[in-house]
Amino acid sequence: MNSDEFKQIIKEDTELINRKLKDSIDSLECPEILKESMEYSIMAPGKRIRPIIVIQTAKSLGKNIDKVLPLALAIEYIHSYSLIHDDLPAMDDDKLRRGRETSHIVFGEDMAILTGDSLLNTAVEIGIEGIPDKDPWDYISALGYLFKAAGINGMIGGQVRDIKEDHYAQKLSDIEKTEDLKTGALLKASLVCGSVPFIGFNEEVQTLLQYGNYIGKLFQITDDILDRTQSSEILGKDSGSDERNGKSTIVSILGLEQAKQRAQVYSRMAKDELSKLSGDFSFFYELTDFITNRDC
Amino acid sequence: MNSDEFKQIIKEDTELINRKLKDSIDSLECPEILKESMEYSIMAPGKRIRPIIVIQTAKSLGKNIDKVLPLALAIEYIHSYSLIHDDLPAMDDDKLRRGRETSHIVFGEDMAILTGDSLLNTAVEIGIEGIPDKDPWDYISALGYLFKAAGINGMIGGQVRDIKEDHYAQKLSDIEKTEDLKTGALLKASLVCGSVPFIGFNEEVQTLLQYGNYIGKLFQITDDILDRTQSSEILGKDSGSDERNGKSTIVSILGLEQAKQRAQVYSRMAKDELSKLSGDFSFFYELTDFITNRDC
Numbered sequence: 194m195n196s197d198e199f200k201q202i203i204k205e206d207t208e209l210i211n212r213k214l215k216d217s218i219d220s221l222e223c224p225e226i227l228k229e230s231m232e233y234s235i236m237a238p239g240k241r242i243r244p245i246i247v248i249q250t251a252k253s254l255g256k257n258i259d260k261v262l263p264l265a266l267a268i269e270y271i272h273s274y275s276l277i278h279d280d281l282p283a284m285d286d287d288k289l290r291r292g293r294e295t296s297h298i299v300f301g302e303d304m305a306i307l308t309g310d311s312l313l314n315t316a317v318e319i320g321i322e323g324i325p326d327k328d329p330w331d332y333i334s335a336l337g338y339l340f341k342a343a344g345i346n347g348m349i350g351g352q353v354r355d356i357k358e359d360h361y362a363q364k365l366s367d368i369e370k371t372e373d374l375k376t377g378a379l380l381k382a383s384l385v386c387g388s389v390p391f392i393g394f395n396e397e398v399q400t401l402l403q404y405g406n407y408i409g410k411l412f413q414i415t416d417d418i419l420d421r422t423q424s425s426e427i428l429g430k431d432s433g434s435d436e437r438n439g440k441s442t443i444v445s446i447l448g449l450e451q452a453k454q455r456a457q458v459y460s461r462m463a464k465d466e467l468s469k470l471s472g473d474f475s476f477f478y479e480l481t482d483f484i485t486n487r488d489c
Numbered sequence: 490m491n492s493d494e495f496k497q498i499i500k501e502d503t504e505l506i507n508r509k510l511k512d513s514i515d516s517l518e519c520p521e522i523l524k525e526s527m528e529y530s531i532m533a534p535g536k537r538i539r540p541i542i543v544i545q546t547a548k549s550l551g552k553n554i555d556k557v558l559p560l561a562l563a564i565e566y567i568h569s570y571s572l573i574h575d576d577l578p579a580m581d582d583d584k585l586r587r588g589r590e591t592s593h594i595v596f597g598e599d600m601a602i603l604t605g606d607s608l609l610n611t612a613v614e615i616g617i618e619g620i621p622d623k624d625p626w627d628y629i630s631a632l633g634y635l636f637k638a639a640g641i642n643g644m645i646g647g648q649v650r651d652i653k654e655d656h657y658a659q660k661l662s663d664i665e666k667t668e669d670l671k672t673g674a675l676l677k678a679s680l681v682c683g684s685v686p687f688i689g690f691n692e693e694v695q696t697l698l699q700y701g702n703y704i705g706k707l708f709q710i711t712d713d714i715l716d717r718t719q720s721s722e723i724l725g726k727d728s729g730s731d732e733r734n735g736k737s738t739i740v741s742i743l744g745l746e747q748a749k750q751r752a753q754v755y756s757r758m759a760k761d762e763l764s765k766l767s768g769d770f771s772f773f774y775e776l777t778d779f780i781t782n783r784d785c
Contacts, residue, residue, distance in 0.1 A: 223641035227649045231641075278606060283598035302579035303652050306602065307645055310574060310609065314640040317613050321633045329625065337617045344610040345519035345527075349603055353523045356599050 199479035206245045211236070213266055217319065223311075230300045230308040231315070235273045237291035238429075242412075243268045243383040249480075250387025250401070253472045263323025264335060264386035267316040271343045272379060274312035277305055279352065292429035313343075325390075335389040342382035351375030363441040369410065372443075376416075377409025400469050404477070407463035411484050414456045417442040419489065421449065427489050460485045495775035502541045507532070509562055513615065519607075526596045526604040527611070531569045533587035534725075538708075539564045539679040545776075546683025546697070549768045559619025560631060560682035563612040567639045568675060570608035573601055575648065588725035609639075621686075631685040638678035647671030659737040665706065668739075672712075673705025696765050700773070703759035707780050710752045713738040715785065717745065723785050756781045 218232045244265035251258045258265075280287040280295040282302060287295055297305035320336050341347060351374025358371065384401040392398065419428060420435050421444050435442050444452045463481045467474045514528045540561035547554045554561075576583040576591040578598060583591055593601035616632050637643060647670025654667065680697040688694065715724060716731050717740050731738050740748045759777045763770045 221641060223646045224649045224653065226653055227641055227646065274606075278602055281602060283602060304649070306574055306577060306579060307649055307652075310570075310605075311641045311645050313606065313609060314636060314645060317636045318633065318640060321629065321636060324629060329629075333617065333620060337614065340610060340613045340617060344614060345517060345523055345607045349607050349610060350519045350523065353520045353600070353603055356603075357520065357522055 194475040210244045246383035247387040249476045253474045256391045267320040270312045270316035274309040277309040287431045332390040339382045342378040347378035372413040380409045381405035404466040411459040417444040490771040506540045542679035543683040545772045549770045552687045563616040566608045566612035570605040573605040628686040635678045638674040643674035668709040676705045677701035700762040707755040713740040
């Protein structure tokens with residue numbers, strides 16, 4: 194797969210996901226203002242990296258994606274709720290997200306809390322409704338894995354570590370553990386949701402999880418680099434906030450150059466894992482490069 | 490069933506639920522401070538009315554409660570998360586709940602937001618783990634119903650209506666609709682969770698839902714009466730807040746005496762529904778009286 198083919202797939206998948214997300218929002222019955230605030234956040238121009246991973250994992254295994262589309266949507270709902278709650282004044286107090294004013298700026302803090310709750314709860318509903326009539330168990334395993342990854346020993350646990358850590362006196366290993374939970378857990382869940390419903394938790398999935406481990410670290414390290422080097426305008430969210438908050442990151446500890454080198458190492462290790470897989474995972478080699486070299 | 494037998498059942502069920510909730514908290518793996526804050530809220534001395542309804546519905550149908558215990562726990566987790574988020578400064582800004590300082594007072598606003606998220610997410614995990622190997626579908630239906638009831642066209646939707654309504658110029662029917670969503674939906678879900686996993690969505694369940702409808706209204710009207718007539722000390726939460734906030738309630742519109750009469754009407758209508766059921770629902774006659782006459 195060359196870079197143009199990769200970009201074409203990203204474009205097509207993004208359009209598909211945006212269409213499916215819009216359909217799911219349109220079908221909701223609830224107070225109009227809540228629908229509006231949910232749509233505002235979920236339809237903001239995001240990278241859709243998690244649902245794309247679900248879809249492309251299924252395709253790499255030669256499977257029909259219909260079975261896992263509900264999981265792909267549920268993951269994006271979960272990601273979106275987590276952004277709204279993270280941005281709240283009592284949390285990171287961010288004003289900009291995905292190029293738009295954050296939910297609490299537009300709808301007020303009370304509505305932002307409830308909109309986050311709504312997106313998480315709707316993710317559950319979509320996930321449960323998607324349980325297939327035939328052979329439901331592998332899908333249910335993936336669904337269970339997804340909510341563990343989103344939960345207290347996954348994404349939320351990482352968030353708690355993040356706000357409770359002593360950011361001034363931190364070891365690299367502690368930071369990496371926090372980031373593994375905050376970012377890595379849901380990326381790994383995306384790989385699980387695209388594979389396990391078809392093949393169960395087999396050895397191939399274990400290798401995918403190793404791959405997920407490395408791209409999680411890669412994603413976070415490039416995030417830290419971009420936070421230091423790019424403007425808020427380009428990122429579509431508040432940049433430089435780690436430095437302003439005196440927060441230790443991989444970049445603040447290693448320095449920019451060494452952090453970039455470390456990203457290259459993770460990139461190689463990620464690709465090593467891909468080479469062990471039997472399906473056609475060419476998309477994921479390109480994805481690894483894409484994450485390594487991304488500029489927003 | 491006489492009143493003493495009823496009290497004995499409430500006592501035993503409450504102990505069982507508290508034990509199971511404590512076990513579930515003890516088994517969690519996550520940052521210690523998060524476990525502490527989750528335990529603080531979920532183990533606060535609540536009435537456990539929702540999980541008791543799950544258990545007693547199953548028993549009234551002559552069924553083994555083991556199958557529905559996960560749903561009973563999930564409901565209490567959902568109820569507990571909703572209390573934490575409702576109490577936040579940006580929402581009702583309450584300081585007292587179940588006789589304790591509210592979560593954000595003790596743990597800070599950021600942790601209270603994440604603790605609420607954690608309890609909701611853990612409810613999902615418990616619900617999914619509880620899917621029985623044999624005949625999973627009726628359980629899955631109940632699980633789906635539960636999260637619909639907790640969601641945007643249920644509990645959260647009611648909460649949004651509540652914060653967005655014009656409380657000064659409101660019709661009784663609007664208030665009742667809001668309360669049906671905020672309180673009634675989860676009570677009805679408790680009846681569904683105690684029955685549907687055994688018997689599916691049959692006619693008996695439709696009658697139970699009608700019963701749930703009336704005790705939801707009954708529960709809310711007695712809540713409004715208590716908010717007006719009891720002290721914060723007895724209620725274990727801030728009382729008189731409706732009146733202070735100039736909020737229209739059934740009591741403020743009808744007056745105290747007419748509200749009490751209305752409660753009696755709902756109580757009779759609830760019992761009428763029970764009389765249509767074939768199982769031994771004697772517990773629920775007592776429960777109806779208990780809600781009607783409660784003083785906290």
